[in-house]
Amino acid sequence: MRDIAPPLIAVRNLGVRIGTLDVLRNVDLEIHPGEIVTIVGPNGSGKSTLVRAIVGAVRPHTGTITRSPALRIGYVPQKLHIDPTLPITVARFLCLPTRRTADQIAGALNTVGLPDLHKRQMSALSGGQMQRVLLARALLEAPDLLLLDEPTQGLDQRGSAAFYHQIEDVRARLGCAVLMVSHELHVVMSASDRVICLNGHVCCHGTPEVVATAPEYRALFGTGTQGALALYRHTHDHAHDDDHPQPGHHHEDHAI
Template sequence: MIQGAMIPGTPLIEAVDLCLSYGAAPVLRDVNFRLQRGEIVTIVGPNGSGKSSFVHALIGAIPAAKGQIHRAKGLRIGYVPQKLGIEPSLPLTVQRFLNLPHKVDKQRANQALIAAGVADLGRRQLRQLSGGQLQRVLLARAILLRPDVLILDEATQGLDQPGTAAFYRQIEQVRQELGCAVLMVSHDLHVVMSASDRVLCLNGHICCEGTPEIVASAPEYRALFGTGTQGALALYRHEHSHSHGPDCDHEHSFLSEHRTNDH
């Protein structure tokens, strides 16, 4: 069920010594990161820590000030932005939006809408959707072309708690169907971390990374977020069983390794 012509084992996306800056101000420095096929990685960090910039750099929307980003050849990215502002002057139906930039057949578009939990919205104008509906339509568009990686940039911002929980359940379901990797930036630490293989804690650089439990107990993480989320993490912890294809051999042992950078 793993498709694509990529060589198994090579990362989908890799950042090498990546530095980003906004004008003269440095945003992120010396980030080394690999995303393997089928992995769920969550990026956490306080406001202004460079999370969104990092994601934008990974999809190619902002250039690297230093270092490189390698994307696997033919990599299909499904991207769900933080929010999408639709110009009032732009008439755009959900159906038309799903066909941008590549035309897809109608049945496929409908399947994606169903998978994202917004089956009957095809003929609606994007601007008439509620925040939650719009995020789900964005998810539908992101999964439309069966991406190798789903990148979610605080995709649940503006949703209420049940909405957020439902949205993540949807993503989990979609992921199991597609077997794609998931890279998400989030504020919803307790919900997200428990479903992740690996957590990356950013604050201008990689503070710490590892399994959710390891990061949650790391001093660097606690210094940023306090200890308040630990109980919640336990509470929301649930088993997720995901199967990797036989030709997918990323090393789980590597993921549980806890690495910290010096401050």
């Protein structure tokens, strides 16, 4: 049913040139309502440039990016540096630049699993808490599409797994689509509906199982992630007795 709806984002023959360097060339992709799509690729492959082009921060050299009418985008950056001497609470931060009601702030913090943090100083947050606050801020925009550019950089494996599980919960509760860039291949394979492997162009794409076995993917990353995927699937399938398990729920200690 998802593929029947028009795409939220349609990228056609996209090329981005920075100086004399063609960072991206001939990139085609679509993001449909409600799906989680992850972009993977080696350093310098153009992953962040693609995200910046989608949000309009980078101008394409060739091709087009078509957004659905009135598309609302929420953006979660890699990290945010805040002066530790700056006295600003979580609630105050969430009101920048648009003032929010107490109910809106409480709702966003509850959605990301931080219901009691509104009075906490931003400088006192852990890395994982900071990323969830940034996620809450993005959710205040009521996004149709949530963009995340390597949002767990600097978190340990358990913290990364917990954050991406939170993303799955957000998608389930709000119905928004998610496009994320990640270097954590084991998390990608457990949390995504589709994976796009990028190396200046789209090398391969499809379900995690399809991409993990693609020759182009293995040429870049080897075969280790396929083992992580198999181990995740085995753990996941045996850890739940209900008919609708939550993806990613038992994999943080087993990923390779």
